[in-house]
Amino acid sequence: xxxxxxxxxxxxxxxxxxxxxxxxxxxxxxxxxxxxxxxxxxxxxxxxxxxxxxxxxxxxxxxxxxxxxxxxxxxxxxxxxxxxxxxxxxxxxxxxxxxxxxxxxxxxxxxxxxxxxxxxxxxxxxxxxxxxxxxxxxxxxxxxxxxxxxxxxxxxxxxxxxxxxxxxxxxxxxxxxxxxxxxxxxxxxxxxxxxxxxxxxxxxxxxxxxxxxxxxxxxxxxxxxxxxxxxxxxxxxxxxxxxxxxxxxxxxxxxxxxxxxxxxxxxxxxxxxxxxxxxxxxxxxxxxxxxxxxxxxxxxxxxxxxxxxxxxxxx
Amino acid sequence: xxxxxxxxxxxxxxxxxxxxxxxxxxxxxxxxxxxxxxxxxxxxxxxxxxxxxxxxxxxxxxxxxxxxxxxxxxxxxxxxxxxxxxxxxxxxxxxxxxxxxxxxxxxxxxxxxxxxxxxxxxxxxxxxxxxxxxxxxxxxxxxxxxxxxxxxxxxxxxxxxxxxxxxxxxxxxxxxxxxxxxxxxxxxxxxxxxxxxxxxxxxxxxxxxxxxxxxxxxxxxxxxxxxxxxxxxxxxxxxxxxxxxxxxxxxxxxxxxxxxxxxxxxxxxxxxxxxxxxxxxxxxxxxxxxxxxxxxxxxxxxxxxxxxxxxxxxx
Numbered sequence: 278x279x280x281x282x283x284x285x286x287x288x289x290x291x292x293x294x295x296x297x298x299x300x301x302x303x304x305x306x307x308x309x310x311x312x313x314x315x316x317x318x319x320x321x322x323x324x325x326x327x328x329x330x331x332x333x334x335x336x337x338x339x340x341x342x343x344x345x346x347x348x349x350x351x352x353x354x355x356x357x358x359x360x361x362x363x364x365x366x367x368x369x370x371x372x373x374x375x376x377x378x379x380x381x382x383x384x385x386x387x388x389x390x391x392x393x394x395x396x397x398x399x400x401x402x403x404x405x406x407x408x409x410x411x412x413x414x415x416x417x418x419x420x421x422x423x424x425x426x427x428x429x430x431x432x433x434x435x436x437x438x439x440x441x442x443x444x445x446x447x448x449x450x451x452x453x454x455x456x457x458x459x460x461x462x463x464x465x466x467x468x469x470x471x472x473x474x475x476x477x478x479x480x481x482x483x484x485x486x487x488x489x490x491x492x493x494x495x496x497x498x499x500x501x502x503x504x505x506x507x508x509x510x511x512x513x514x515x516x517x518x519x520x521x522x523x524x525x526x527x528x529x530x531x532x533x534x535x536x537x538x539x540x541x542x543x544x545x546x547x548x549x550x551x552x553x554x555x556x557x558x559x560x561x562x563x564x565x566x567x568x569x570x571x572x573x574x575x576x577x578x579x580x581x582x583x584x585x586x587x588x589x590x591x592x
Numbered sequence: 593x594x595x596x597x598x599x600x601x602x603x604x605x606x607x608x609x610x611x612x613x614x615x616x617x618x619x620x621x622x623x624x625x626x627x628x629x630x631x632x633x634x635x636x637x638x639x640x641x642x643x644x645x646x647x648x649x650x651x652x653x654x655x656x657x658x659x660x661x662x663x664x665x666x667x668x669x670x671x672x673x674x675x676x677x678x679x680x681x682x683x684x685x686x687x688x689x690x691x692x693x694x695x696x697x698x699x700x701x702x703x704x705x706x707x708x709x710x711x712x713x714x715x716x717x718x719x720x721x722x723x724x725x726x727x728x729x730x731x732x733x734x735x736x737x738x739x740x741x742x743x744x745x746x747x748x749x750x751x752x753x754x755x756x757x758x759x760x761x762x763x764x765x766x767x768x769x770x771x772x773x774x775x776x777x778x779x780x781x782x783x784x785x786x787x788x789x790x791x792x793x794x795x796x797x798x799x800x801x802x803x804x805x806x807x808x809x810x811x812x813x814x815x816x817x818x819x820x821x822x823x824x825x826x827x828x829x830x831x832x833x834x835x836x837x838x839x840x841x842x843x844x845x846x847x848x849x850x851x852x853x854x855x856x857x858x859x860x861x862x863x864x865x866x867x868x869x870x871x872x873x874x875x876x877x878x879x880x881x882x883x884x885x886x887x888x889x890x891x892x893x894x895x896x897x898x899x900x901x902x903x904x905x906x907x
Binding site for chain 1: 647708709713715719738739741872873
């Protein structure tokens, strides 16, 4: 079998809904994934940082991934996060995703031990690729040093690309440092390495630099407007459109991001249980939530069709 | 059932041996655990940071723990690490350890998300205690901010102790900051909260301050001398004994600790395969290893009986 067609555009690290007993909520999850694909997302980077994926067990992730596909979410729209602290978990989740036909996987480096060498990280990714041993594997490296504290360096990318050119497909750069994204684009984009910005704030710059889109937290709530920038990045109003999505992002960034995303979905879906967070994360306070909704409303923000979709299924 | 007798003295976060295919090596593991208990360790904090435990899956940890008990290592000498990023994994590993009769568990906070609130961490530990729901559970909090980046604050300990006085048994302080260990001793030791220093460098100070011992990486190679400080901490030569173990520690700290521990065991057991590390960690270079052994030999360092024990079993 050959590698699947690669994703581009706006990908959302889908937030994971929990029931009041903190177990993953399959029905709300499937519904939100379908809403995202119908409203601007070209793909779903499920089990990302903003998905609270690192608060899920490997088994919980596999059950949710199978549920999405069973419920009709196309596997070739999925780029699940499969990078764990443990090599054996990373291999297991990656092999599972590839076997299900997922378009790619987004891999964190092992993130418990700090100050590890590029040699050790190279061995980790090389072992995963070799043990999965499947030509369909499209591996995207996940660079998010503010959270993982373990960076993916340019030298590491170069070595992995040289050794595994058919498997190493790209990167998500969540460093928040445009000069780093630009260095990745300049060094590797021409050789077919797909660079995704980790925030829509850099979407237009990334497209102009040869990138493929963005994988962004706020893709969970504002996919249509972000997708508009992606589709019109060569157009005359690209900068104006970019300015608008950046302003919405800036509102969201005043609050703890993951709790804020869920609060917004709960509000626009008229479905309070959506706000539930799994420890160690906590919900917004009522005051934070109220202030956030007021700011979004002042911007004319909306999530079209969300309340109707929720009402249908929860009825 | 009631809570087991609490451990005190020198505990080793046992290094985990791997075969050349990077799978855990059961025979070498059991052998090393038995050598440690026969040579100065009062307990084994298996699956700690220095055990590369965060490079193991939950299943791999459970298989190894069961192997130890099957092979005759007393469960009441064991304090396995059971704190994971995922609440569900932490509950599963903790319940498993308690069911096997382990003396206690040493729990990292969930460590992927950074800057989390004490409220979120409280909810995490409270959920584990409530879901395990077993009066035998003795939970030791694991404070190691240089690696986890998520601290266990005094306020969090106070709240947990107040709510769960029978389950919250103590702490391992691997901050490397004596003033923090002292603050924990001053605030909680008198109410039956057992403070273990995270390095033997602070063993004598910790005993004098009302602590219970240390849980230390170098317990893997130097348990006898460290135990001598523990047993003689009230004696006239305590400071001289402390100076000696600190000097050995200082030699080890010049090298990447986990790789150095395994290199020392490989050398004194005459068993080269012991040096194997699982990615993202890597072995010492031959030059590093040679320099380390020369420094230890100059100090008259030895691991009595280790080569004989290894020869018997590998023969």
